[in-house]
Amino acid sequence: MEARAVCEILKYVIIHWKKEAAELSRKALLEGELLVSIEESTPKHRADPSHYVTTIAFAGSACGDLVPKQFLKGIQSLLSGFSGKLTWPSEEAHCAQDLAGLASFQIKIEASLGSTSINSCVYFFKKNVGLHASFSFTGHIRSLAKSCPFYLHDISRIPTPKEWMLLVLSGFCHLIRKLFVITQYQLFLSLMAGNQFPKVPMWLHKNHACTGKVDEKPPTLMADCLVIKQFLHRTSIVHPKVRFHFGGEVNGILFKETFGVEKEPVVKLLNGIGLLTSQHHYMRPGFLGAQQVCSRIHPVLGHPVLLSIPDEEANMGLLGQLTLTPAAALCPCHKLHPDQTSRISPLYVFLYGPSGLPLIFPNQEHPLTVFKDNSYLFDWKKYHLRAAPNSNISLEDDLVLPDVSYWIESHERSWPQDSDQQILLLFLMVDFQGGFPAQLTEAWGLQSLLLTHLNSILLENQSLVQGAVQTAVDQALEQHHRRVKAQQKLQASIPVAVSSILSVVAGSTRSSFRALCLQTLQAVDTQEFRRRLHEAFQMTLHQRSMCDPKKQQLPEPSSSAEEREEGDESLDEALAGSCCPGEAPRPKRSCQGEGVGRKAQAASWLPLLSLGEAPQRSIGTGPTCSQARGWGGPETRGEDTLWLQEVSNLSEWLRAGPGSRPVP
């Protein structure tokens, strides 16, 4: 299946999620799990190296009642450009007609695009499947890991956790006592055995899978893989609570990657869109300045501007409110090294459409010619800079790639060769609100419609866009300067404090006092004592600048950018100066309370960015499952224990042999 088709299906899935989630809360970040795997199709096709299967599996907390017919019709329509063909499971001989209320089904998608054919299977497990007494599965489980192919029919052992890593489910549900749960990229097999049935599979009903076959030549396939990967990465940046797994086997090479890892710092932007703030998404570790201790970006959300839609575009179906909200950040954060000379070198522009989806596909020739005009977004002269377009964007890169990039040079200053570079990141969030609620396919179609007409809309609204962008950038720079200034103050105070302490210790005539001080810092003489003092002060500052785990694990604030009029604090203030290096959180120091009140009062004009929690493993949740629980929390560990217990039970059950197993 070509990358574009896969991305379109992914878009469709996310739009569906978003739509469902919006009915509950527009502000909540989307949660879920999505797996895309590419592998050689079946043993019979292995002679043909260009025959691959793309499997898309997804599970979301807000999937709601997915109506399979409509959903698949939607997929069919969006794949019409790729000559797709859908076959309903009822047409298949193996279909389970009725499982006492279970609307299980299988769908086979066959499509042909030149040498490409698609076979996709979508499984649907209805809400109460986990509670239902009779449910089973036949078909086959294929392991993407070559080492452990096995089939359900002849399972004689429990797969090891390693083997579970890349299992993909396909087949039908029509017998009893067996249940499959996809969590992260693991497929757990659990058997219902009386009371041993665990509580966790409550959310099973919200898992969905889709498989497609593909005939492609490996080089094309590799390029497609890069496009899919980049699409997933781009999407994961703004949907931080969705985990995207991309893996498989191409040309005998196994690969796997997960975007949206746990515990990654997140900033909540608006309308249920977040932003991952770890700098590794935006810059390579070797980038000048990447050695900073703070490994986060600190985005500033600008004010949304209502774009006027020219009549011509409105007549083409764009009837409604089109808004653009910029967010700007500098990467890397130089807070802890304020004395370092740095220069803003590249500007990366990331364009997102409604539902937080990339408007432009990676590597796509896009019609947004406005960005070829260097001065469209900025009055560079204001910053004594000049910009030139940078087309050197490579898909090979592991970074999230911008839609538009500029090289920036200073008019006035010549920077030292070794000066650190800072990337100016600009996120442009375009949202569209039509007069009537859009159908799924309409919402999906809006993405391409917007892309087609956005250029002329942006041209029409240049001054508005430029104003909003410049405001956001100004604030990001100001915030940056504030951080640097604060850090300079801290750094400047250390030598004064050190020399004062040393003066008292060295000048004291009380030997016990002197000895105790030196001993406390394990210094043999005053010279070493001075050094130790300095290091200790630096360490306390360093600790303060690192993530405060307590703050990081705060539940998402209910506030969002939409509430900024209420004078909420900016992310910068909410963080209280914390810069997160992306390491494991350190235990909170016994340092006394922070001036929250002061911070809350400060900079009320700054737009609100709230600190959210890192994406968590809560894929789908049943009606009684707490969505707020983090998997790293004690409750989750409890669930893990339950699972381990269940696996252990299962293992015993299998070892006991068929005769000793309970009668189904």
Added chain:
Amino acid sequence: MAFALMGPEASFFRVLDQHRVSLIQSLKEGPGEAPRKEASSSEVLVSIENIIQDIVTSLARNEAPFLTLDNRSNWENIKFEDSVGLQMIPHCSTKKIKSDSAQSAQRFALILKILSMIYKLVQSNTYATKRDIYYTDIQLFGNQSVVDNIINDISCMLKVPRRYLHILSTSKGLIAGNLSYIEEDGTKVNCTCSTAVAVPSNIQGIRNLATDAKFLLIVEKDATFQRLLDDNFCNKLSPCIIITGKGVPDLNTRLLVKKLWDTFHLPIFTLVDADPHGIEIMCIYKYGSLAMSFEAHNLTVPTIRWLGLLPSDIERLNIPKDTLIPLTKRDQMKLDSILKRPYVTCQPFWKKEMEIMAELKMKAEIQALTFISSDYLSRVYLPNKLQFGGWI
């Protein structure tokens, strides 16, 4: 004392003498002064060492050190006692000066810096003025008020009066009249000359104080003080002492007033402008200030009386309206704030005067009396008030 007596007849001071007797009587009946803790140099040194040791221990634990200071700017930390004035409550709220906060790191460092300087001063038994400290590193301290404030914080933190920190302040106050003393360095000072004498910077070191004065007049402003000198007020109403802190009094002026009260139990009166600012200054002499409430016992003189200029004098003396100044918004706020202070309840006459001012919405400077007559203040207003007990 062998001062030339050119003053009024003895009967002139009859009311004043009665007032003095009543003050001394109330002093005997009162609770008496709380015993003042005198800190020795070694105690100050140990206190500083303890602070340094705590910081080093925090650092060794990888914890950011901080200093805990009493919150000197919070009225909730203040209690009022008629016999003492404004005092800091024993367990008051505190504020933390953290070393790892951009807002307080600089202050933390500066406190340590000044602590280390105090340590050296005490160790070497030398003294320095606040100005000396500021000039050791102008760039670091930024301005004099930063140093002044930190020294007060340290004094409060160590629970030690400033003089025990070996820090002096350059006095701005002036004194004149029937008074002589010997300064710490042995200098004999006689204030009876026609020119004023600067208030000494080491009040603690003054010895052999001598006076026959019947009263001490605190004059708010230097200009009025000089006018009284020019009018030969000290001789005309001899024996008396006049002193000015030139506006808000510095610590030395307050200490000297306190010392004169403690030594001689003289009736003390204030001559301030009939405006909220003048009342505020008078209250500082009498009841102390919020910021220095931790040292109230050494600074306040609750027996001080308000001699003039009273707002009621404006109407009584028929001071021309065009010499009055309308109260500004700031004045109004200040007046409201004073009216809410705890000591106002035990000063009903003061309250009444302030209400008159609020009603008039006008204020008057002492100089307004010159519109009646150029020497009206020294020739008529003050003698009358003193002779007939026109104070409240």
